[in-house]
Amino acid sequence: MDEAAWQQLESEIEALRRDIRDLQVVQEVDASELRAHLQQRYSFEDPIDLPIVVRETAEMLRRWNVHVTHPRYFGLFNPSVLEGAVIGDALVAAFNPQLAAWSHAPAAQEIERHVLRHFAALLGFDPDRTAANYTSGGAEANLTAVLAAIAKLEPDTSRGGISALSRPFGIYLTEQSHHSFVKIARMTGLGTDCLREVGMTDGLAMDPASLRERMASDRADGWRPAVVIATAGTTSAGAIDPLEELHDVATDFGAWFHVDAAWGAAAVLSPRLRPLLRGIERADSVTWDAHKWLSVPMGAGMFFCRHPEALRQAFAVSTSYMPGPTGGDTADPYAVTTQWSRRATGLKVFVALAEIGTGGYGELIEHQAHMGDELRSLLDASGWILVNDTRLPLVCFTHPRIRDGGVTTRQILDVIYRRGHVWISDVLLGGESVFRACITSYRTEEEDLAVLVEELDVALNEIAAGSPP
Numbered sequence: 001m002d003e004a005a006w007q008q009l010e011s012e013i014e015a016l017r018r019d020i021r022d023l024q025v026v027q028e029v030d031a032s033e034l035r036a037h038l039q040q041r042y043s044f045e046d047p048i049d050l051p052i053v054v055r056e057t058a059e060m061l062r063r064w065n066v067h068v069t070h071p072r073y074f075g076l077f078n079p080s081v082l083e084g085a086v087i088g089d090a091l092v093a094a095f096n097p098q099l100a101a102w103s104h105a106p107a108a109q110e111i112e113r114h115v116l117r118h119f120a121a122l123l124g125f126d127p128d129r130t131a132a133n134y135t136s137g138g139a140e141a142n143l144t145a146v147l148a149a150i151a152k153l154e155p156d157t158s159r160g161g162i163s164a165l166s167r168p169f170g171i172y173l174t175e176q177s178h179h180s181f182v183k184i185a186r187m188t189g190l191g192t193d194c195l196r197e198v199g200m201t202d203g204l205a206m207d208p209a210s211l212r213e214r215m216a217s218d219r220a221d222g223w224r225p226a227v228v229i230a231t232a233g234t235t236s237a238g239a240i241d242p243l244e245e246l247h248d249v250a251t252d253f254g255a256w257f258h259v260d261a262a263w264g265a266a267a268v269l270s271p272r273l274r275p276l277l278r279g280i281e282r283a284d285s286v287t288w289d290a291h292k293w294l295s296v297p298m299g300a301g302m303f304f305c306r307h308p309e310a311l312r313q314a315f316a317v318s319t320s321y322m323p324g325p326t327g328g329d330t331a332d333p334y335a336v337t338t339q340w341s342r343r344a345t346g347l348k349v350f351v352a353l354a355e356i357g358t359g360g361y362g363e364l365i366e367h368q369a370h371m372g373d374e375l376r377s378l379l380d381a382s383g384w385i386l387v388n389d390t391r392l393p394l395v396c397f398t399h400p401r402i403r404d405g406g407v408t409t410r411q412i413l414d415v416i417y418r419r420g421h422v423w424i425s426d427v428l429l430g431g432e433s434v435f436r437a438c439i440t441s442y443r444t445e446e447e448d449l450a451v452l453v454e455e456l457d458v459a460l461n462e463i464a465a466g467s468p469p
């Protein structure tokens with residue numbers, strides 16, 4: 001073992017955790033500067049001592065990176081990572097368990113299963129009747145849902161492909177659904193015409209009446225209304241679709257009901273927020289990303305499904321070179337999931353969960369939800385206008401001067417990014433460009449919210465005074 005390298009690694013990780021608040025969240029990066037640095041320093045001709053490589057790599061990550069683990073990164077669901085999760089991931093790197101076949105990695109396999117059963121129960125699923133697996137992220141979990149639905153509803157496509165579909169296959173979603181479904185439509189060969197857009201309520205949630213109408217009229221036109229995609233915690237505005245009512249509509253049409261709760265599912269860990277997800281327990285499948293609100297490093301998506309046979313239908317293969325099935329109720333992941341070789345993605349979740357417990361996670365979630373509420377009050381008190389309707393900690397807002405056309409969200413973001421003290425983004429909601437600030441770090445405190453509001457006010461005033469840098 002290279003003691004010095006391990007010490008260097010430890011001190012880099014420790015320094016990052018200690019200093020994170022003092023780092024700029026974002027710095028201006030010029031690709032040519034970064035490339036020139038790499039070109040000049042790393043020709044790969046002479047070996048470099050490992051401790052030095054560790055230090056220099058950490059330096060590059062410090063300098064040329066948006067620090068998503070910063071308490072003032074109010075960003076795109078990318079979390080601060082729990083210490084236990086980082087340690088769990090390091091163990092995985094060292095042991096390198098292969099999760100294609102159960103028999104190659106029984107410990108890792110059963111650790112994952114144990115945690116997934118715990119989360120399945122929290123969702124309100126019966127763990128004994130639920131198939132669950134880790135994925136690279138929410139996009140893959142959503143893809144798995146669509147593939148499983150196709151396998152269940154149109155088994156002939158397993159051989160004949162989409163030309164064996166009995167009728168055009170309709171997937172129902174809204175303009176606010178995640179854009180991974182656009183790729184999924186293309187990857188599955190269904191094509192984006194399969195994406196049937198449904199109207200929304202004022203709160204940007206899917207409107208059950210509009211869903212029913214669209215499915216009925218498609219059916220009359222020869223379509224098979226096949227999959228309803230509800231979202232619990234939309235990416236842009238944190239809206240939660242009315243799951244129970246949408247499930248009723250899906251059931252009436254014999255459609256698969258998928259809940260994309262990539263970020264929002266973690267609300268089941270908070271007694272206060274749990275009721276918002278009522279109905280998720282009725283889903284045919286659920287997407288839930290551990291690498292979002294469960295504060296573990298990327299990538300760790302989770303997929304839950306109450307039709308294990310559909311997954312076997314979708315993914316079963318047999319080969320002579322893979323170890324034979326273990327038997328009993330164990331499943332070889334390569335035969336029931338999209339991936340083949342797979343990292344033990346779930347071990348970091350296990351270590352974090354074991355360390356802080358279900359209650360500890362509940363406290364992190366509640367703290368972040370509380371910070372969201374605080375941010376709404378602070379913004380409201382300084383003249384900003386809140387525009388989205390959710391109790392999850394995702395706040396969309398604008399300002400009278402933006403609505404008057406005096407200044408744009410882009411101009412304000414330019415100032416904010418240049419100063420580097422906070423990171424937020426803008427997003428189009430109902431055709432209007434508004435700010436989006438999400439509490440993604442369990443480390444975010446009131447002082448950080450105050451800095452965000454101050455930075456917004458500074459930017460607004462700087463632009464009004466016409467004093468660019």
Ligand SMILES: *Cc1c(COP(=O)(O)O)cnc(C)c1O
Pocket residue numbers: 077136137138139140142178180231233234235260261262263289301
């Ligand atoms: C983030 C997100 C996804 C995509 O998940 P990845 O982990 O980025 O692949 C899908 N749906 C929703 C609602 C999301 O927020």
